């Protein structure tokens with residue numbers, strides 16, 4: 163049963179070939195048996211899962227079940243779940259049990275999904291390797307000596323190891339797409355504002371966006387359709403008519419114009435990764451698409467701008483963890499200052515402290531114009547590059563990451579090498595555009611991701627394009643286990 167895709171599970175559940183309780187028990191047993199090798203879950207919610215599965219079976223029996231009813235999922239541990247610890251993989255929130263569900267959890271619960279548990283991640287979603295978790299690193303199911311990517315490494319590894327057919331994740335600078343690329347899964351970061359951020363612990367609010375990681379585009383479309391909603395509780399939530407993202411999957415892509423940015427194939431890109439991406443582009447030509455050379459001239463400024471803006475916003479967002487209201491509190495504080503300093507010093511890991519320092523510095527009175535304002539100006543230029551490109555093309559394609567998964571510990575000593583992992587994904591967040599990563603080949607038996615960037619609100623087309631590719635190729639079916 164664990165080999166079934168979400169679409170296949172839906173058919174099996176609706177035709178009563180198996181029940182949600184059977185499916186849920188099977189996957190819980192698999193997690194129990196196998197996850198010690200991957201560490202992809204922080205919390206497994208067995209009791210909750212079984213009660214949701216029973217409720218789902220009753221809805222199915224009454225014939226009033228929505229599509230995803232009874233399908234097991236997992237949620238990244240940055241997404242609040244009522245009564246279930248939400249740790250952000252940090253000692254700071256090791257004891258935090260939210261009294262409410264995030265809007266996306268509420269939406270998925272409403273659609274009848276079954277929550278198997280909460281997935282591991284980089285602490286507060288800061289990282290690209292899932293090595294900064296308080297609960298230990300996640301291992302890549304393709305090779306357990308390698309990282310699964312981050313920060314949503316637990317969600318990606320759990321899907322790749324067939325422990326769960328789909329999971330939620332968040333992407334501030336690449337954290338859905340980069341781990342999807344490194345684990346041979348399909349991940350989608352929606353347009354900024356498409357999915358409510360309410361109840362998701364904020365990292366960098368102007369960049370954060372949640373989306374699905376699944377085994378293929380069709381499954382991602384099912385999950386995304388249930389996740390989106392207009393939400394009064396998120397002031398940046400877009401008010402759009404509800405879309406069924408599965409509706410256009412079968413449309414022909416003949417005549418599609420694919421922009422291929424010169425800047426994404428330059429120095430730093432692994433030659434074999436480039437070759438797999440070029441093969442994928444040829445496949446799209448066979449499907450009737452046309453390749454168009456484009457330029458995104460400000461690409462090289464994306465990382466420096468992001469590493470001012472994201473830490474600046476993080477330093478403000480993370481000020482709420484002060485040891486007073488919830489989260490970690492130090493023992494026997496001498497006074498208020500000591501309480502703040504020791505609670506934060508003990509609760510936050512090294513990378514998080516590093517970002518808070520950088521962000522506070524960039525926002526401080528004397529440096530605000532030199533760093534933060536300058537980075538915002540660069541952000542506008544990066545967005546302009548995309549706006550101009552989308553006057554000529556329908557989607558943009560290139561590699562998701564510069565190379566396949568690297569070994570655990572390989573980039574730990576060099577933060578800049580780690581930051582460069584997101585060189586192709588970060589600009590998408592700065593511009594607020596939707597982006598996707600789909601499997602497009604293997605290098606030394608490690609997966610390569612093809613990145614598809616769409617125009618604003620064009621998730622339907624991206625999923626259609628990805629699905630058409632997955633109808634004529636089988637890279638997404640290659641399995642780690």
Ligand code: GLN
Nearest residue numbers: 287288289334335336337
């Ligand atoms: N790797 C990037 C960072 O560390 C992006 C992380 C993310 O998208 N959450 O900030």
